[in-house]
Amino acid sequence: MVTIKTGFSTTRYSxxxxxxxxxxxxxxxxxxEKRELIKQAKMLALPEAQEAKKKQMEEELKREQEEKMAAIREEVEKNEEEGEEIVEEEESLERRRGEASTSKEIEIARIAQEWAAHLELGKDREVEMAIPQEEREAARRQIEAERDPVRRKAKEEEQQIAWRYRLSQERVRRLEVADRAEKDLKAAETRLGKRRR
Incomplete structure (x- = not known):
């Protein structure tokens, strides 16, 4: 047993x-160490998961566009078949009446507008589904910064300094508000002539 200057006594560990x-x-x-390894594994898996999700979205978009194009083709073929029958009937009527044929041109213009609308819709979907390059770069930089201990420590220190700065600014702001309130109170007391000495 050892007695130290403060008067307490301690015993050595067995x-x-x-x-x-x-x-x-x-x-x-x-x-x-195990927690750190798990954390790093999760960070490494994040970009891979994003890449897989992007590929899946691209495949979905491609499949949807193919389905739309197939539906449009079917509709065009159907319209062409119906149009041929109608055109034959109209031509015979027009010949009898002596009128010009413009219905086929109108139908072609309508189909072209539908195709253009479908293609633009597909482009809009592709833009919505794609992950922006900036977000991917930001995630990659964050992962690299967390892997490097020097950068991680520097980032933590930077955040701590920013936090202290915000606290000091808040403290200064509160003091200024308190000083203004005190000056306003003194001014009000002197105006009323009730200032105590």
Whole structure:
């Protein structure tokens, strides 16, 4: 047993206690390393998951566009078949009446407008589904910064300094408000002639 200057007495650890402490410290260190590895694995998996999601969205978009194009083709073929029958009837009527044929041109213009609308809709969907390049770059930079211990520490220090700066600015603002309130109170008291001395 050892008595120290403050009057307290302490005993040295036994070998058994030291071994327990060493084992506990080793376990903590292993747990911390395991957590760090899991965190890094998750960060590495994030861009891969985003890339897979992007590919899936691109495939979906391509499939939707193909389906739309197939539907448009079917509609055009159907309209052409119906149009041929109608045109034959109209031509015979027009010949009898002596009129010019413009219905086929109108039908072609309408179909062309529908195609253009469908193509623009597909482009809009593609833009919505794609992940912006800026977001991918920001995620990549963040992952790299978290892997590098020096950058991570610098970033933490930078955040801490910014936090302290915000606190000091808030403190200064509150003091200024309190000073203004005190001056306003004194001015009001002097105007009323009730200032105490």
């Amino acid at each position: 070998k058994e206690q030291e071994e327990r402490v060493v084992a506990l410290l080793r376990e903590r260190k292993e747990k911390m």
